[in-house]
Amino acid sequence: MIIKKRNSFLRELMKNRYSYILVLPAVLYVFIFSYASYPYLLVAFQHFDYQKGILNSDWVGFQNFAFFFKSSDALLVTMNTLKLNFLFLFFGTLVAVAIAILFNEIRQKLFIKMAQSMMIFPSFISWIIVSYLMYALFATNFGIINQLITFFGGEGISWYSKPSVWPWILVLMKIWKEAGFGSIIYLATITGIDQSLYESADIDGATRWQKIRRITIPLITPTIMILTLLNLGKIFYSDFGMLYAIIGDNGVLYPTTDVIDTYVFRALRQVGDPSNAAAIGLFQSIVGFTLVFLVNWITRKFYKDGALY
Known part of the structure; x- marks a missing residue:
């Protein structure tokens, strides 16, 4: 056998x-x-020494976790991480679904191909390039936005010293860069819907909006829920590449943009202890893992079609 x-x-x-x-x-x-990186989780419970290696480094228990939780900035960076990720997830999903529905409703194929190419193109631009584009837009003295404001009689704004506006600027940039690519999955789901449902709705005299509200949205809701559940597993992880490229070491903006990943990176760069970074990474993974199971349990209880398992 x-x-x-x-x-x-x-x-x-x-x-x-x-x-x-x-x-x-x-x-x-x-x-x-x-x-293959699982054995390196032991580093989170050690005072890691490169010369001694993983097996011979001194064990320190949960001291590395205390490095983060006893920090005066722990609550701030945790709340910033949750806030930004919820904004990214909510508005990113909303815009991606809207784009998919709009593409499905457009009948001009040439326009769809051109529009899809333009929407997907930003996904292939690195965040470094985006940061320079943003500086060209928001620079205090010669930025395009400030030039427009002064042209119409207003007073220029020092964008890089106003923490309150940056969560929304980051959300807009995240949507601009990734919503087009994210809409592909939803568009594929929509195209897989049985067309006889729309034909029956046409016979009943349903408008386009009624077909979207009664057929399209309910049938893509399970896909939305599943992708949302998967993204919740990364709710304690931020897009480090985006935040560090755009914000960098601008401490003025830290009150609203400093997240766990950037905080740990700065600490690792200054202190040079990989054990602290490993401890925070393990903490983020455990929270994300727990959230996926918890939200999936709630979803399965109230909406079985949207659950992962």
């Missing part, structure tokens, strides 16, 4: 060898950077 199963597995590999070769880089990436 074992030999038969082994032979069938080998036949499957040979039959679809090109498909397995195609997926091999992704499998190796996940294995190396996700599963």
